[in-house]
Amino acid sequence: MAVAGPEIERLIALLAKLPGLGPRSARRAALYLVKRREAVLEPLARALAEVGERVSVCSSCGNVDTSDPCTVCLDATRDASTLIVVEDVADLWALERAAVMRARYHVLGGTISALDGFGPEDIGIGRLVARVAEGEVGEVVLAMNATVEGQTTAHYITERLEPTGVRVSRLASGVPIGGELDYLDEGTLAAAFTQRRPFG
Known part of the structure; x- marks a missing residue:
């Protein structure tokens, strides 16, 4: 009523x-x-x-901002040789709050999930491979959620990037299985980045 x-x-x-x-x-x-x-x-x-x-979606990284390119991409003080790959804009914002790395980002917009009908072509992996192929990126950090879908996506990205010769790393300890980046505290995220290791 x-x-x-x-x-x-x-x-x-x-x-x-x-x-x-x-x-x-x-x-x-x-x-x-x-x-x-x-x-x-x-x-x-x-x-x-x-x-x-x-509001618009950044044509370079996929962040949501009121400018395109976004504020993060326009920041000339960032390390362009390191590219952090995240599933969602919320993950990018969480990492920025933690201030763990002054790098560039790539937002996938989801994960590979057969159950939900999302394949690699649905989440911007082709765009990621194209960015890395341009040659400026030396390391790709897979900051994926520790879920089955996140890890499946990370493995697929690693295979797709192998021909480029770029170093691929992932977050280390501190990210619990099933955990999502947006819910982790800044200290845990900082430790995970500091101790990142090669993927595979």
């Missing part, structure tokens, strides 16, 4: 679609926003509209 007008009910329904927010949490968040209209709701609405208009 609706307890508020259709506009507020629509806000609640949209908030409930966000990760980590169920119907009850969405109601609490909507009530908070409505009560703090000038301080929170209106600035949030403006920020969402601006991001909605300007």
Whole structure:
């Protein structure tokens, strides 16, 4: 049963679609926003509209930003000889929060998964191989989640990159089996990068 007008009910329904927010949490968040209209709701609405208009996917690495190339790719202080491969933008952001390496990135946009119908051609591995083939990259760090799909994808990438002669490494200890990078603390991520080892 609706307890508020259709506009507020629509806000609640949209908030409930966000990760980590169920119907009850969405109601609490909507009530908070409505009560703090000038301080929170209106600035949030403006920020969402601006991001909605300007957001794009970086044509170089696959990051999400308001510019193309993205802020990371435009950073001339990064080591262009090291390319960190991640499954998702959330993983890139997690690694940036941890500040473990000043390198370049490549976002696959998923993993190889027969169950979900995703093959190598669906997740940008061809684009990755093409970037490495350009010759500037000396090491590819596979910062994949420690899941079956992540490791399957990592093995496939290693095989595809073998003819290029590039060094391929993976994250070391500290990343638990089944763990996802976005949920790991910065210290664990830093240790995994410091102790990375050849893949295979």
